[in-house]
Amino acid sequence: NAGVTQTPKFQVLKTGQSMTLQCAQDMNHEYMSWYRQDPGMGLRLIHYSVGAGITDQGEVPNGYNVSRSTTEDFPLRLLSAAPSQTSVYFCASRGTANNSPLHFGNGTRLTVT
Amino acid sequence: AQSVTQLGSHVSVSEGALVLLRCNYSSSVPPYLFWYVQYPNQGLQLLLKYTSAATLVKGINGFEAEFKKSETSFHLTKPSAHMRDAAEYFCAVSGDNAGNMLTFGGGTRLMVKP
Numbered sequence: 001n002a003g004v005t006q007t008p009k010f011q012v013l014k015t016g017q018s019m020t021l022q023c024a025q026d027m028n029h030e031y032m033s034w035y036r037q038d039p040g041m042g043l044r045l046i047h048y049s050v051g052a053g054i055t056d057q058g059e060v061p062n063g064y065n066v067s068r069s070t071t072e073d074f075p076l077r078l079l080s081a082a083p084s085q086t087s088v089y090f091c092a093s094r095g096t097a098n099n100s101p102l103h104f105g106n107g108t109r110l111t112v113t
Numbered sequence: 114a115q116s117v118t119q120l121g122s123h124v125s126v127s128e129g130a131l132v133l134l135r136c137n138y139s140s141s142v143p144p145y146l147f148w149y150v151q152y153p154n155q156g157l158q159l160l161l162k163y164t165s166a167a168t169l170v171k172g173i174n175g176f177e178a179e180f181k182k183s184e185t186s187f188h189l190t191k192p193s194a195h196m197r198d199a200a201e202y203f204c205a206v207s208g209d210n211a212g213n214m215l216t217f218g219g220g221t222r223l224m225v226k227p
Contacts, residue, residue, distance in 0.1 A: 090157070
C-alpha cells in the first residue's frame with residue numbers, strides 16, 4: 001500500500017528554471033493538496049483540488065501552477081524558480097468527509113540558488 | 114477564517130516527565146482538529162483527531178488531547194515522555210474554509226532529555 005508518493009526527494013534549481021514536482025496517490029481520494037513547510041511557519045497551503053478537473057488556490061499560490069487530469073495525480077509546477085521557493089514541499093490527500101485526516105507524502109526538498 | 118496558534122516553538126522535557134504541547138484555534142464553525150507528528154526527514158503522521166464524538170481523544174504512542182470549546186484549545190499531552198517522542202508536532206484545524214483544507218499551526222519541536 002504505497003499511499004502518497006512524491007518525486008523527486010531532492011532537487012536543486014537555478015533561479016529562473018522550471019520544474020514539476022510529481023505526486024500520486026493510490027487511495028482513490030478526491031481531495032489533494034500541496035503544502036510548503038518553512039521553519040517556524042508550519043505548513044502553508046499552495047494549491048488544492050477537490051476532484052479531477054477542479055483546482056483552486058491556497059494561501060501562497062504565486063509562482064506555482066497545478067492541474068488535476070486524473071484522480072491519482074496532482075503535479076505542482078514551478079514556472080520560474082526563485083530563491084524564496086526554497087522549501088520542503090508536501091503533497092497530501094484525503095477523503096471527502098469533513099473529519100478525514102490528511103495522508104502525506106515524504107516530501108521534496110527544493111533548493112533554488 | 115480559521116487559524117491555529119501553537120504556543121512555544123520549542124519544548125524541552127526530561128525523559129519520564131509530562132509532555133504538554135499547547136494549541137489554540139479559531140473557527141467560525143464547529144471545528145475538526147488534528148495533531149500530527151513529524152520525525153526528521155519524514156512526512157507528517159496523524160497522531161489523533163477530534164471529530165465531536167468525545168472531548169478527550171486518545172491517539173497513538175500514548176498521546177491524548179482534550180477539546181475545550183470554552184477555551185478554544187486542543188492541547189496535546191502524554192504522561193511520560195520517551196526519547197523516541199522527540200519530533201516536531203503540528204496542530205491543524207479544518208471546517209471553515211473552501212474545500213475543507215487543513216490550516217496548520219507553526220509547529221512545536223519537542224526535545225527529550227535523558
